[in-house]
Amino acid sequence: xxxxxxxxxxxxxxxxxxxxxxxxxxxxxxxxxxxxxxxxxxxxxxxxxxxxxxxxxxxxxxxxxxxxxxxxxxxxxxxxxxxxxxxxxxxxxxxxxxxxxxxxxxxxxxxxxxxxxxxxxxxxxxxxxxxxxxxxxxxxxxxxxxxxxxxxxxxxxxxxxxxxxxxxxxxxxxxxxxxxxxxxxxxxxxxxxxxxxxxxxxxxxxxxxxxxxxxxxxxxxxxxxxxxxxxxxxxxxxxxxxxxxxxxxxxxxxxxxxxxxxxxxxxxxxxxxxxxxxxxxxxxxxxxxxxxxxxxxxxxxxxxxxxxxxxxxxxxxxxxxxxxxxxxxxxxxxxxxxxxxxxxxxxxxxxxxxxxxxxxxxxxxxxxxxxxxxxxxxxxxxxxxxxxxxxxxxxxxxxxxxxxxxxxxxxxxxxxxxxxxxxxxxxxxxxxxxxxxxxxxxxxxxxxxxxxxxxxxxxxxxxxxxxxxxxxxxxxxxxxxxxxxxxxxxxxxxxxxxxxxxxxxxxxxxxxxxxxxxxxxxxxxxxxxxxxxxxxxxxxxxxxxxxxxxxxxxxxxxxxxxxxxxxxxxxxxxx
Amino acid sequence: xxxxxxxxxxxxxxxxxxxxxxxxxxxxxxxxxxxxxxxxxxxxxxxxxxxxxxxxxxxxxxxxxxxxxxxxxx
Numbered sequence: 001x002x003x004x005x006x007x008x009x010x011x012x013x014x015x016x017x018x019x020x021x022x023x024x025x026x027x028x029x030x031x032x033x034x035x036x037x038x039x040x041x042x043x044x045x046x047x048x049x050x051x052x053x054x055x056x057x058x059x060x061x062x063x064x065x066x067x068x069x070x071x072x073x074x075x076x077x078x079x080x081x082x083x084x085x086x087x088x089x090x091x092x093x094x095x096x097x098x099x100x101x102x103x104x105x106x107x108x109x110x111x112x113x114x115x116x117x118x119x120x121x122x123x124x125x126x127x128x129x130x131x132x133x134x135x136x137x138x139x140x141x142x143x144x145x146x147x148x149x150x151x152x153x154x155x156x157x158x159x160x161x162x163x164x165x166x167x168x169x170x171x172x173x174x175x176x177x178x179x180x181x182x183x184x185x186x187x188x189x190x191x192x193x194x195x196x197x198x199x200x201x202x203x204x205x206x207x208x209x210x211x212x213x214x215x216x217x218x219x220x221x222x223x224x225x226x227x228x229x230x231x232x233x234x235x236x237x238x239x240x241x242x243x244x245x246x247x248x249x250x251x252x253x254x255x256x257x258x259x260x261x262x263x264x265x266x267x268x269x270x271x272x273x274x275x276x277x278x279x280x281x282x283x284x285x286x287x288x289x290x291x292x293x294x295x296x297x298x299x300x301x302x303x304x305x306x307x308x309x310x311x312x313x314x315x316x317x318x319x320x321x322x323x324x325x326x327x328x329x330x331x332x333x334x335x336x337x338x339x340x341x342x343x344x345x346x347x348x349x350x351x352x353x354x355x356x357x358x359x360x361x362x363x364x365x366x367x368x369x370x371x372x373x374x375x376x377x378x379x380x381x382x383x384x385x386x387x388x389x390x391x392x393x394x395x396x397x398x399x400x401x402x403x404x405x406x407x408x409x410x411x412x413x414x415x416x417x418x419x420x421x422x423x424x425x426x427x428x429x430x431x432x433x434x435x436x437x438x439x440x441x442x443x444x445x446x447x448x449x450x451x452x453x454x455x456x457x458x459x460x461x462x463x464x465x466x467x468x469x470x471x472x473x474x475x476x477x478x479x480x481x482x483x484x485x486x487x488x489x490x491x492x493x494x495x496x497x498x499x500x501x502x503x504x505x506x507x508x509x510x511x512x513x514x515x516x517x518x519x520x521x522x523x524x525x526x527x528x529x530x531x532x533x534x535x536x537x538x539x540x541x542x543x544x545x546x547x548x549x550x551x552x553x554x555x556x557x558x559x560x561x562x563x564x565x566x567x568x569x570x571x572x573x574x575x
Numbered sequence: 576x577x578x579x580x581x582x583x584x585x586x587x588x589x590x591x592x593x594x595x596x597x598x599x600x601x602x603x604x605x606x607x608x609x610x611x612x613x614x615x616x617x618x619x620x621x622x623x624x625x626x627x628x629x630x631x632x633x634x635x636x637x638x639x640x641x642x643x644x645x646x647x648x649x
Contacts, residue, residue: 233619234647241584243648248583252641254625270592274648275584300648318648444649450627451647452620458627490647557625 001208003103006126008119010196011050011109015126020103028060030086031481031526032104033075037084038529040106043537047079047188048166048195050110056097056157056201057105059483063098063210064218066505067226068485070094070293072157072174077537078187080168080352080395081412081437084533085187086480090292091174094483096155097121099205111197116164119201121155123208131199136161138345138383139173139181142200147179155203160347163190165385167393169352170194173344176292176301180314185349186439187414188395213511221504228498229297234453234490238300239289243318245274246418246446247325253450253459254557255424257416258326259368260358261409264423264555268331272321277304277333285309298487304337313341319440322418323354328361328368335371342378348393353382355415356396363403407549412437412539421546422555422562424449424459429469429564432544433572435530441486443473447493454493460558466572474523474575481522482506524575531573541570576600576636583643586613598634605630608642619645 005018027035033055045051054076061069072094078085097105100123111117118131134142139160146156155175162170170190171183184190212218229235237245250256251269258266270276281288287303292315306312316337324336343350357374360366365388366373381389391402396415400408409416414437421428426445431438440446445468449459457464479486482502491498503514534543550562581593590611598607604621608630620643621628634640 233617233645237584237644237646238648241646245584245646246648249620249641249643249646252581252583252622252625252643253627275587440649446649447647450620452645453647456627460626486649487647 001101001123001211003101006102006105006121008105008107008126008128009109010107010111010117010198013111013128015128017125024103027481028062028103029057029071029073029481029483030075030088030477031522032057033073033086034084034526034530036104036106037075037077038533041077043077043533045077047077047082047192052077052192052195054107054189054192054196055104057103058094058098060481060506061509062094062483064212064509065295066222067229067295067297068488069483070295071483071485072097073480074172074184074189076189076192078189078436079166079191080188081414082537083412083436083539084530085189085436087184087186087189088480089174089182089184090296090485091155091176091182092293093155093157093174093203095293096203096205098210099208100203101208107193107196107198110195116197116199118199121201121203123206134199135164139347140345143175143179143181146200146202150202152204156200157203158200158347159190159193160345161383161385162346162348162393163194164199165390165393166191166194167348167390168398169349169356169393169395171347171349173347176314177294181344182292182315183344183349185351187436188349190347212509214508218505218508221501221508224497225501225505226297228491228495228501229488232491232495235298235487238298238487241274241278242300242302242316244277244316244321246318247273247322248275249450250419253423255420255450255459256322256326257409257418257420259329260327260362260407261420261555262407264420264557266326266329268329269326271331272325272333272336274318277316280333281305286311290314296485298485300487306334306337312337313344316340317350319418320350320354323351323358324374327355327358328374330369330371330374332371335375339371339374339378342375342383346378346383348382351417352395352415353392355409356392356399359396359399359405359408360392360403362407363399363405365403408547410438411546412543414438419446420555422550422560423558425462425562425564426457426459426465426468428546428550428562429465429569429572430473432546432569433469434473435527435534441476443469443476444486444489445469445472447490453490460560462564462568466568470572470575473527474520476523477526478519478523481526541566544569578634578636578638578640580607581639581641583641584646586642586644602634603630604628604632604634604640607634607640613642617644619643
């Protein structure tokens with residue numbers, strides 16, 4: 001099936017199917033969303049106005065049988081950061097969009113009035129329908145209602161009440177193979193979808209298939225690639241403990257931000273750890289392993305049941321557990337799981353919202369450790385859009401401004417996630433220089449700073465951190481274009497057969513001859529394209545800095561500050 | 576000498592989470608790993624007193640030794 005650009009204009013409620021411009025042909029995933037946003041969105045536009053666009057793009061390998069290739073990218077200008085944004089998630093929609101022949105889905109314009117719509121994507125194009133029944137409903141109600149209303153197993157992309165209310169930390173949620181939800185979490189693109197009055201997008205690939213230029217070579221490369229993934233010990237540990245295996249090791253390193261970033265270790269770490277979670281899941285008849293999209297061979301997701309054996313949440317991630325747990329001093333994993341489920345339903349970023357709760361705790365809105373209070377605010381304030389709910393739902397920076405708090409862990413107004421940049425300095429460089437605000441996935445130096453994957457760079461010294469973050473950010477931008485889950489990077493960093501097999505997959509898919517250098521150049525191009533957008537939007541190198549308190553408040557147990565000068569940070573861009 | 580040994584993930588299976596243990600002065604981490612019946616090839620990360628270390632390092636009285644298998648996440 002020939003790939004096309006599917007375009008939806010919400011101002012005049014028209015749709016079109018267009019040929020792929022030559023300049024976009026070699027791109028997929030993040031590379032494509034950032035290329036399109038840079039080409040078509042005015043950098044100075046209001047993110048929630050008619051000039052912003054929301055761009056969905058499956059990766060270059062999505063919709064094929066390639067292992068772990070089911071990530072969907074969504075891009076636009078972020079209402080949280082004001083920068084360009086790409087967020088990617090699992091679920092089935094990337095694979096289904098690719099099978100529709102949809103290289104990218106561009107949603108532009110904005111309807112007048114208060115009428116809501118849904119979009120239906122098939123290989124023939126997109127149709128727009130008015131939607132009434134599901135407005136104001138949570139994501140789980142949307143998924144359940146549509147499972148009855150629409151025939152067949154369709155892909156589903158939806159926003160909850162946070163997106164409808166255009167909160168700056170609203171998710172875009174994607175249905176997984178079992179009716180659970182995965183989230184495009186960071187940067188509030190759910191608010192952009194809400195600003196365009198699109199409640200949900202269904203995707204029906206019918207009998208559409210992705211064309212493979214050389215089927216035999218593709219299968220051969222996929223065997224080698226999947227073997228490299230399965231053989232790597234990190235993949236095995238991810239399947240057994242999920243990403244939450246990190247609580248104990250990051251705590252041990254002294255880099256687990258605790259009590260709104262005032263401490264580096266949490267007394268309750270064992271109670272919220274991956275080891276405890278693993279035992280609890282087994283005890284209650286949940287599932288330790290679960291895949292967020294068909295074809296995943298790592299299976300880091302899980303089904304976490306409550307004490308009565310009923311499913312409470314899935315895709316229960318380290319960063320969410322850290323944020324609600326250590327950062328808010330809540331040591332009750334069941335309360336954290338309940339909050340995770342509520343945030344999936346409301347459709348709001350678990351990292352941003354929980355860090356915002358930590359800042360609210362510092363402001364005295366509720367005490368540290370008050371898990372019940374967090375659940376109450378999620379249900380009574382954020383889901384209903386009270387003034388307090390909107391302040392918290394607009395993120396950690398919003399809470400800091402509303403309550404006059406100075407210890408606000410954000411970069412470019414996006415909350416810093418689960419690794420303290422003072423005691424794990426490589427992450428500080430990534431947070432500062434990322435084109436999209438503080439985001440650990442942009443250049444995950446934890447691999448090399450803490451986990452001993454891809455070599456070793458001491459987390460407490462400055463030497464080597466800028467280069468490490470740069471190399472990882474370039475590689476990540478390229479991986480984010482393939483549709484591959486970022487967790488392939490652990491195998492790619494250690495196993496010499498992994499990356500060549502991935503390149504062979506792309507070459508066999510398209511009948512081309514990319515080299516390793518081409519992939520590196522792709523990563524560099526993406527970072528520079530994104531930075532150019534931000535520069536045109538008004539950002540400068542002075543925005544590539546951490547909040548003041550990281551330079552002045554030593555964090556125990558190592559009692560260190562973030563000590564990079566601005567000039568040292570700026571050398572990141574020397575490539 | 577006395578030190579605290581902490582184990583993580585599947586290294587705990589059939590062993591312990593945390594124990595005070597006695598070793599002769601000058602013991603290396605690798606010797607403790609062997610003493611615990613852990614395959615050194617499975618060891619991903621060693622920390623002594625929250626600082627990155629290695630199997631070759633020597634432990635001292637009162638040290639806090641943490642031994643992790645190869646793990647990841649993010």
